[in-house]
Amino acid sequence: MYNCPMYSRELVKGTLRSVVLRLLDREGRMYGYQMNKRVGELSEGNYQLTEGALYPLLHKLVKDGLLITESEKVNGRARRYYRITEAGREAATAQREEFQRFFFTMRRLLDLQMD
Amino acid sequence: MQLANEQIQTVQHYLMGIRLSAELREELLDHLCCEIETALTSGQSFDTALQKTLSNWNQQRLRRLNNSILFTKYQPMFLRFTAIAASLALLLWINPFQKENATAHALNTPATEQAVAPTANPAPLTIPILASDIIERPTASPLRGMALTDAHSGFGMRRHPITKKLLMHRGIDLVAPLGTPVYATANGQVIFAGPNGDNGIQVRIAHEGGYTTVYNHLQEALVKEFDVVNLGAQIAKVGNTGASTGPHLHYEIWHNDEAIDPC
Numbered sequence: 001m002y003n004c005p006m007y008s009r010e011l012v013k014g015t016l017r018s019v020v021l022r023l024l025d026r027e028g029r030m031y032g033y034q035m036n037k038r039v040g041e042l043s044e045g046n047y048q049l050t051e052g053a054l055y056p057l058l059h060k061l062v063k064d065g066l067l068i069t070e071s072e073k074v075n076g077r078a079r080r081y082y083r084i085t086e087a088g089r090e091a092a093t094a095q096r097e098e099f100q101r102f103f104f105t106m107r108r109l110l111d112l113q114m115d
Numbered sequence: 116m117q118l119a120n121e122q123i124q125t126v127q128h129y130l131m132g133i134r135l136s137a138e139l140r141e142e143l144l145d146h147l148c149c150e151i152e153t154a155l156t157s158g159q160s161f162d163t164a165l166q167k168t169l170s171n172w173n174q175q176r177l178r179r180l181n182n183s184i185l186f187t188k189y190q191p192m193f194l195r196f197t198a199i200a201a202s203l204a205l206l207l208w209i210n211p212f213q214k215e216n217a218t219a220h221a222l223n224t225p226a227t228e229q230a231v232a233p234t235a236n237p238a239p240l241t242i243p244i245l246a247s248d249i250i251e252r253p254t255a256s257p258l259r260g261m262a263l264t265d266a267h268s269g270f271g272m273r274r275h276p277i278t279k280k281l282l283m284h285r286g287i288d289l290v291a292p293l294g295t296p297v298y299a300t301a302n303g304q305v306i307f308a309g310p311n312g313d314n315g316i317q318v319r320i321a322h323e324g325g326y327t328t329v330y331n332h333l334q335e336a337l338v339k340e341f342d343v344v345n346l347g348a349q350i351a352k353v354g355n356t357g358a359s360t361g362p363h364l365h366y367e368i369w370h371n372d373e374a375i376d377p378c
Contacts, residue, residue: 032142033149052180060187075117080142
């Protein structure tokens with residue numbers, strides 16, 4: 001589970017915010033471990049986010065009002081769910097569109113062939 | 116595969132031994148339990164899974180995570196603080212008074228000496244001293260009308276009043292009647308407020324520059340975790356809770372995980 005991430009730390013770091021916001025935009029609410037697992041599944045293990053980056057980001061997004069937290073008792077312990085707010089959904093869309101533009105620019109800059 | 120209550124408690128016990136915010140501790144308890152449950156589902160025994168997870172989540176890693184979360188919360192305050200420090204330094208650098216003197220001096224001297232005058236300006240020397248003095252340890256007293264030096268029992272080795280053992284006294288004891296207001300000794304954020312074993316009801320506040328202040332044996336805490344407090348705000352009342360032989364405030368200052376003498 002803790003093998004080296006397929007993508008470099010820098011790439012993950014620069015995109016983590018977009019990934020987390022999009023994930024919550026789609027799923028409504030999730031908890032930390034679940035996000036970690038879900039991203040692993042969706043990327044077939046290529047995009048590995050570390051807890052050391054995920055939790056500080058989640059707490060920051062809560063502070064910025066893009067997410068809110070809900071605590072629930074599950075299996076004898078408290079589980080902290082993160083739910084996206086309206087502002088969070090707007091940010092998710094904006095970041096997604098920005099990344100799309102970035103993607104096309106990079107394709108041109110790096111002269112990538114798409115098949 | 117779900118963990119039994121005592122298995123969850125084993126993990127909780129491990130996390131309790133590490134200084135984390137209560138919020139993060141609760142969150143990580145769930146996270147670690149999820150990891151162990153996944154390992155159990157894949158056929159590992161509880162002991163193996165527990166050992167693997169805990170060695171993966173060693174103390175250092177947990178502390179680092181706690182600090183980086185605390186830092187993201189503090190960042191705006193930190194930036195504001197840096198801005199103030201920078202403008203102060205700039206003001207000293209420009210130093211209008213020094214310049215006026217220099218020009219006045221230059222006007223009164225013959226032309227040959229004028230070229231030498233600006234290089235003799237010693238003003239920048241004061242800046243590094245000032246900048247390092249800005250983040251200093253909290254120096255205020257937590258009780259009004261009482262100086263830190265009025266402590267009934269000071270910082271250092273002493274015989275414990277209850278156990279009679281020779282122990283390091285990591286703070287100072289200020290004797291005051293029950294209910295005396297206790298004030299924050301610097302701006303900061305509450306990282307703990309509530310009962311904490313022998314410490315009785317305790318409040319801990321994190322400050323700029325890696326400082327933490329601790330207030331023990333309180334009658335009541337008037338703040339809660341994550342509250343932002345200013346210097347001089349009332350945070351609690353003097354009490355006699357925990358291992359205490361009479362109403363008093365036990366006060367500690369920590370700097371980067373080390374207790375320092377508050378006086």
